[in-house]
Amino acid sequence: MDVWEGSEGAAVAGHGVDWExxxxxxxxxxxxxxxxxxxKAATELGRLCKRAPEGVLVRTLPVLVDLLGNPSEEVQAAAAHSLCCIARWGDESLCSAAGRSGAIPSLLGLLPMSADGLQRKLIKCLRALVAYDNANRVILARNGGLQVVLDMLPLCPGGTRGYLLEVLSALAMLREVRRAVVHLGALPFLVEAVSCGRMVSRARAAHVIGLLGTAKRVRHMLVDLGVISVLVDLLREGDSQAKLTAGNSLGIISSHVYYLRPIAQAGAIPLYADLLEGPEALGKEIAEDVLCILAxxxxxxVSISQHLVRILQGDNEEAKAAAADVLWGLSGNQHSVVRESGAIPLLLNLLHGGCEDAREKALGAIVQMxxxxxxxKALAEAGAIPVLIGLVEGDSDELKDNAVEALIxxxxxxxxxxxxxxxxxxxxFQAARERLARIRAADEHMLRSLRRLNVDQLTLEPDFA
Incomplete structure (x- = not known):
């Protein structure tokens, strides 16, 4: 005791420490x-691990794992805490080394009989080991970790339950675990995990939901469990990465027509409009795709077009380009909605003064309409024809071609x-119109040939003779 305590002062000083x-x-x-x-030794190691060299910490791991086998709960708790500190504060190689040291099976062995403070430290240690290290997740899964977590979840209160849900979301990054989660009826815990714990864990749970939601049967199960509302909540209150993940997973859920209205009723449309106006290019891409599906x-x-018109009236050029792209998508199957939204004059304004990307997308919507x-008729009344003729006489070849298509x-x-x-x-214009005429003539010839072929088949078929 005296020897260890005598070394403590030098360690705290942090200069010229003899780590060996x-x-x-x-x-x-x-x-x-x-x-x-x-x-005390394990506790002090946890305190000093932020400053200790990696090589020294690696050599402490077998000792800490041995301490987990000590009959004293105080020693077990101190060893688990120290392992947790090393996994959290060290680099990724230290976390992996901790997993390879045999810590995970030892922690799992202690969990079922643990309680209160010891149980909390054991679960926090497991959470740290599997939060970012895929190899550690595999070790935990192969040692029966999923079943242990699922058995403990109904029995654990508040904070400890949250740690378990974080461990579950990390485990579910493995395909085999996701299959087991569905088979064992554990989907409710995954849905709950989207609402609990640290933001990085909530985003991870949302990502897992998206992976599971690609299967039609599982998607129905998730919706029945209330996944739409929890994903919308994360889309509303998450950090930037969590919002992207929630938005993408909710988009996967929206791929079934039955869920289009419930997602909108949960308040998703304004949140996707916010993504359109946000700084992340990926957020804009996700929002564009999902809004077109919801539309x-x-x-x-109708609701989406109102948000798009508001964006087009603003001064965010990138957001305007994204809004024009969504309107382009809507103009294919919801063209009357686009016309009645008042978007046409704003799209024409983009052709005059928008950035190149916004002009191309605005013109795409106009061509489609x-x-x-x-x-x-609405385009002509808004003054589109002179604008289109001006584009044909302009410098951009791509804009010229699209403008000609509309004028044709x-x-x-x-x-x-x-x-x-x-x-x-x-x-x-003449070349495009002639090319279009040739295409249409070829299509007509193909149709006539198909009709003649069908008639010849009928007349030559003995059964119809």
């Missing part, structure tokens, strides 16, 4: 009989043909 000497003293103290000295429901499409008679649609409308006559002499 301290390691030797720790090993001597840890292996002496009794409870007090081994417990399959006309009721949702030009295929519908009512939308062509106007030229095929008897009510609009005269209004686009100024572009008829443009070589690009």
């Amino acid at each position: 000497r301290l390691l030797r003293l720790f090993c001597e103290a840890a292996t002496r009989g009794g409870e007090a000295l081994p417990a 399959v429901s006309q009721e949702n499409a 030009s295929y519908e008679e009512d939308e062509r 649609n106007f030229s095929g409308d008897p009510l609009m043909c005269e209004r686009v006559s100024d572009v008829f002499g443009n070589p690009l």
Whole structure:
């Protein structure tokens, strides 16, 4: 005791510490009989591990694992705490080394009979070991860790339960564990894990939900368990990474038409609009995809278009480009909603003064709407035709091609043909119209050939003779 305590002052000073000497003293103290000295040695190691060299800490791991086998709960708790500190504060190689040292089976062996403070420290140690290390997750799973966690969850209160849920979400990053979770009826715990614990763990649980939700049967089960509301809550209150993960997983859930309205009713649409306006490119991409899925429901499409119009009225150029991209998607199957939302003048404004990306997407939406008679009329009334003609005469080849496509649609409308006559002499317009005519003629020829083939088959078939 005196020898270990005498070394403590030098360690605290942090300068010129003889770490080899301290390691030797720790090993001597840890292996002496009794409870007090081994417990104190393990506790002090946990306090000093932030400053100790990695090589020294690695050599303490077998000693700490041996201390987990000490009959004293005080020593077990001190050893678990020290292992937890090393796994948390060391680099990834230390966490992996702790897992390879045999700590995980020893911790699992103590858990079922533990209680109160010891149990809490054992679970916190397990959480630290599997939080980011996949190899440690495999070790825990292969040693029956999933069943131990599931058996303990109904029995553990508040904070300790939260630690167990974090361990469960880490384990469920393994495909075999996810299958077992479904088979064992443990999905309710995973849904609960999205709402409990540290934000990084909640995001991880949401990620697991997304992986499981790709299966139709499991997706139905998750929705019945209330997963929509917990994912929306995480999308609302999470940090940037958690919001991206929740948004992506909720998008996977939304892939079934029955869930489009419940997701919108849970308040998801404004939160996806926030992602459109956020700084992360991935967030914009996720929001664009999910909003287009949700917009399959006309009721949702109306709400979405209102948010998109608000974004187009703002000054965030990247968000405007993303909003125009969503409107492009909506203009294919919800074109009347886009027309009635008041978005057309704003899309035309983007063609005048938006960034290149926003102009391309705004024009894509306008071209898509030009295929519908009512939308062509609304576009013409908003002044789209002169803008499109101006683009044909502009510098951007991609914008030229798309503008020509829209003008060809106007030229095929008897009510609009005269209004686009100024572009008829443009070589690009003429070439595009001729190319379109050839394509249509080829399609007509193909249809006639198919009809003739069907007739010939019927007349030559003996059964029909």
